Each structure stands twice: as structure tokens, then as C-alpha cells.
Amino acid sequence: MIEYRLESDSLGTLKVPKDAYYGVQTLRAKENFHITGYRISDTFIKAMAYVKKAAALANLHAQMLPEDVSNAMVEACNEIIKGKYKKYFLTDVIQGGAGTSMNMNINEVIANRAGELLGGELGKYDKVHPNDHVNYGQSTNDVIPTAGKLTIHLMAKELLKALNLLEKTLLEKAVEFDSVIKMGRTHLQDAVPIRLGQEFRAYAEPIKRDIRRIKTALEDLRSINMGATAVGTGINADVDYVHNVVKILSEVSGIEFHQIEDLVDGTRNLDGFVALSSALKVLAVNLSKMCNDLRLMASGPKAGIAEINLPKRQPGSSIMPGKVNPVIPEVMNQVCFQVFGNDLTITKAAEAGQLELNVFEPVLFFNLFQSIEIIKNGILTLVNNCLMDLTANKENCEQWVHRSVGIITALNPHIGYHNSAEIAKESLLTGVPVKELVINRGLLTEEELKVILDPFEMTKPGIPGKNIMRRK
DSSP states (O other): OOOEEEEEETTEEEEEETTOSSOHHHHHHHHHOOSSSOBOOHHHHHHHHHHHHHHHHHHHHTTOSOHHHHHHHHHHHHHHHTTTTGGGOOOBSSOSSTTHHHHHHHHHHHHHHHHHHTTOOTTTOSSSOIIIIITTTOOHHHHHHHHHHHHHHHHHHHHHHHHHHHHHHHHHHHHHTTTOEEEEEETTEEEEEEEHHHHHHHHHHHHHHHHHHHHHHHHHTTEEOTTOTTTSSOTTSOHHHHHHHHHHHHHHHSOOOEEOSOHHHHHHOOHHHHHHHHHHHHHHHHHHHHHHHHHHHTOOSSSSOOOEEOOOOSBOOSSSTTOBOOHHHHHHHHHHHHHHHHHHHHHHHHHTOBTTBOTTHHHHHHHHHHHHHHHHHHHHHHHHHTGGGOEEOHHHHHHHHHHOSGGGGGGHHHHOHHHHHHHHHHHHHHOOOHHHHHHHTTSSOHHHHHHHTOTTGGGSSSOTTGGGOOOO
């Protein structure tokens, strides 16, 4: 049998499990918001604990809290940061109230644990109170956005590691495949030869830009509004506390923050989160485009392009024996689609704020945290389960080059556009190779064609065979 204690707030009394570290306001949130079934993330809980620890220390410095109470609160925060009491954070990730339920959830857990450390009973709050002590000098409206920014910085460390690994892997493949000549295509039609290594370098370059864009967005999210309290005016926050709390948070979290110049601005506007989401969306665009290419180049293996070989990761069909599908690029595509959708939700949430506060941070954070997490996981999956063991089908690549009429482009400076177009047309109709038709028409010699149609030379700037150009 579960034993209960009675707790009251301004709306009445509820039965709270006797051994629970949460309280009445957390319980109300649990009962009110049956939305996603997802609880707030472990990283966000940790970030809120860092914020509350910094607030306790700043209020102690300002002599607004007794030393024993502050010390007990700091100890409770340290335990939460280490991963304790996670089961007592019950609120749904999407909730009304601008995150008040999340803020009160951690206030109650800290108050109950700190009170316990001071010899009190759970639910009594006579030694440490969730509002009067844990939330002193604060509001949901500065705690939650600050915890959100801290969460993002903690998560972004692993994302940037994954992106650096992706860029490194793509550059290594660019070197490995530099000698592989293949047919370049525009409009999905034969164009001119290109080196497979050139294509992989072209995948690495936008990733480098993505890293730069994400870092720039993260820098803007170092500005926080702690000390703003309700609307940015700093009401009920001691001046000494306001002056020190951001510096202390930087020290305890290991993430460098600074107080935003205008606390009113920092309380009402969420454009920094939109900028990061936009950078993630651009990253997703680049990743999805690359995976589209990988799936096309690996198509076949006998009746498609088959220029590259993707690692075989699992049987591809429940009915077609031996079929293997490009499941890793496919899952990366799907991650990117989710990030696109999340970005729209984040955009709408940031736009929909009114007056002094944007109340839609819960859904914004849920989507932004998910985007960071799944795109990081997707990148690691792509690198470890696909790119590292991806190989080139060199013979097939060369075969497509020799079969294509696209090499005719290299002859334009030598025989003119009209002759080149006629030969291309005849080659497509008859199947006779371009080289043979040019020789038959007496336009160039076999030795001249050998120089001009060197596939490797066609993948570099310049006019192939310029030294043997004939005057028209």
C-alpha cells in the first residue's frame, strides 16, 4: 500500500506519496498535462540544478539566505547533477505555464532534499521552502530560458564532436577516392567526368560551414537573463545577487555565460534559439542531400548506377532474398525530415510570444533538444555504419565514363559545338563510341584524342589538349 502525505497550495490540498521528493505543484502538473508521455530530459534536469546551485550561492553572497540553508540546497543540487532523484521529475515536456511546472518541480525536489539534510521531514518545508528559499530572487521566466541555454551548450559539445568526425571521415574518403574517375551528372543526365574524391570533398565543405554556423549560434546563446525575474525588471532580486549570479553559474557549470545587456529583451525574445534551429536545419539539408546522392550512386547493384558500395548492414526484404537496402542513408534522411519539422515548430513558438513573455518555451525546447540529439545520433550512425566502410566500384565508374557521350564536351574547343553535337547525337542513336566517330570523320587523330580525352585531365580546370588545338 502506498502511503501519502497531504500538501496544500493556493488551490487546495492533494495527496502526495509520502516518500516523494516532489510536492503538490509537481503533482498538479502531472495531472494536468497528459500530452506526450515524455518527461523532461536528464540534461535539462542537470541544467536546472546548476542554475539553482548558482542562485543559492549568489543569494548566500548577498546575505539573503542563511548559510546552512544555502549549503543544504547546494548539496541537494550536487546530488541532482550527479543523476539522483530523476524519477521525481514528473512533468510532461509540453506544458502550459511557460515552464512554471518544471521550475516548481525542481524547487520542490531541492527543498525536500535540503530540508531532509537539515533534519526535516518531506513535505513540511519548514526548514527549506520551494518558493521562499529555493526560488528566492528568481522567476520561471529567467530560470527556464537560462536552463535551456545551458542544456543546449551541454548537448552541443557532443554534436560538434560528431560533426568534426564526419568532416574528417569525408576528407579521408576524398583522398582515398581521388584517383577514381566517374561520370558527373546534371539533371540526372550525363555531363562531364569528375573524380569521386572531388565529390566527397564537396560533401565535406558544407559540413565545415555547418560547424561554423552552429558555433556562431551557440555564442549568441551565452547571453542569459538570470536576475530578470518576472518581466526583466529584476523585481525581488537583490542587486548583489543580480550582479553575481551569472558569474557564479559560469563557474559551477563550466560553461561561460554573460548577462544579457537588456534583461527585458532577454525575457521576451527567443530569436537566439531560432538561429540555432536554423543552423541545424541547414545542416540537415546538407546531410539529406548527401544521403540522396549516396543512395543514387549505390543503386543496383546490377541494374543501377553502382558507382559506390555501401556496407551491408541488414537483409533488405522479407520477400526478396539477397536484397540489401541503403538503410543508413535512409535513416539519416528521416532524421533530417524530423529536424525540418522541428524547425517549423520552433519558429512558430518563438513568433507566438506576446508582450513581456514568450510562454511557449516548453515546446520550443522539446523540439530543439530533440533536433540536437537525433542529428548527432544520425551523424554517428552515418559515419560508423556507412561512410567508414564505404568503397568505390572503380571499374563500374570508368565504364560509365567510356560509355557516355558526355566526354564530347572536351572536344568543343577542338572541333566546335556543331560538330560535337552531331557526333553526340549519332553516338546515342547508333551506339558507336564518340572517339570512333571523330576519327571516321577525320576531325582528330587517335593520338590527339588520347590526349584530349584523358579522363583525369577533364576533371581539372583548363582545356584538355590545349597544346594541340587546331586553328578553326
